[in-house]
Amino acid sequence: MGRQPCCDKLGVKKGPWTAEEDKKLINFILTNGQCCWRAVPKLAGLRRCGKSCRLRWTNYLRPDLKRGLLSEAEEKLVIDLHARLGNRWSKIAARLPGRTDNEIKNHWNTHIKKKLLKMGIDPVTHEPLNKAENLADQNKNNDHQLVVVVPESTSVTAAATSSELENSSTSSSSASSSENSCNESKLVLDTFNENDPLLNNLLESDDTPLIDSSWELPIKSFDNIINNSNNHMTSSWDDESFNWLLDCQDFGIHDFGFDNCFNSDVELEVFNTKYDMGNKK
DNA sequence: AATGAAGCCAACCGCCCAAGG
DNA sequence: CCCTTGGGCGGTTGGCTTCAT
Known part of the structure; x- marks a missing residue:
């Protein structure tokens, strides 16, 4: 069935x-x-x-999505997080405000991977290529031996700081592809600099999103925009986040039906003024 | 200008897991 | 427990764009 x-x-x-x-x-x-x-x-x-x-x-x-290429800082963070988390794009994305797992995955595969290879770094292990090759050879040679695969959860080094990693794997020897990729990152975990304050801070906070989740209630978010229109945008709807609206050049706000989100014409006008939506058509 | 190759990314696919009955 | 269902995730694909010849 x-x-x-x-x-x-x-x-x-x-x-x-x-x-x-x-x-x-x-x-x-x-x-x-x-x-x-x-x-x-x-x-x-x-x-x-x-x-x-x-x-x-x-x-x-x-609405909270950033558009466009990842900044250098974001890219660096992705690399660092990948070293810790492996291909768990959703976990990585959870720590990059306005970025999606798909976007990060694509960016990784098309840009970062190549960059790392160019720099002589293995994008899987984050080790220098020579070293990674040697390790691969070593593993190959050890194939006849009993290989005990240490899950991330048991790593006493960096993984110990992350409850997420602790919860991530309980079985030690099943051989699904995803677990293989997790195990690949084990090498990385052992070499990871656990004293990196930025990363540790990020990882200790587990899944605490850097993204303001208020977008889930978009109408409320629009209220925030209006209420803050004379000051600065709220953290979840900053100017950059709103560029996506402006990017939709084929439509005005009315085309999207966003105008229904405003309680009054005044609010709509404030919005239009701030983002020049009225001139978009 | 034409054509093929390479790059890029949105979208799909299939598997997994948690929740609920 | 077992089964069903919905949602999430990572890997992959396909088509459009850009680049090179």
Whole structure:
């Protein structure tokens, strides 16, 4: 008995999202918040799988997303976190405000990986390439021996500071691919500088998001914007975060239906003035 | 200008896990 | 417990864009 598909495949549209679909999804979520994703397409009038809607929202439409390339500081943080966490992109993304796991994963695969290789660093182990090769050879030669794979949770070094890592793995020898990748990072953990205050601070806080989660209640967020419009933007909706709106050059705010989010014309006008939305059309 | 290669990234797929009945 | 369901995650794909020839 196979698992039921996440949605009825018949009549479900795939491929790139159109502006019209985006608009519908944004309108729906701004009006109703995030609810059961399976129900979203039906309620929002979309011929999409719920999963697809969730992905589209979290990876592209979410208001707190930063757009554009990762800054140097972000890139460095990604590298550091990757050294600690391995390919757990969602965990890494949780510590980069406004970035998605998908975005970081893509950036890693297309930019950072190459950069590290160019620098002679193995992107998997974060070791100098020569050393990494030697270790690989060594492991190969040891294949005939009993290899005890030490899970991250038992590492007495850096992992000890992270409750997340402590919880991450309890079985020691199963061989799923994801666990393999986790184990690869073990090498890194042993060499990681646990005295790095920035990283330790980040990791000790476990999953405490750096991102203000208020975007989940978008209407409230818009209230914040309005209330702070004479001062500075709130942390969750700073100017940069809002560029995504401005990037949507094909639509004005009315096209997105955001105007429904404002309690009065005055509020809408304040918003338009601040972000020059009125001139966008 | 034409064409093929390489790069990039949004989106999909399939697996896993937690929650609830 | 067992089963079902929904949501999340990481890996992969496919198509568009840019670059090189």
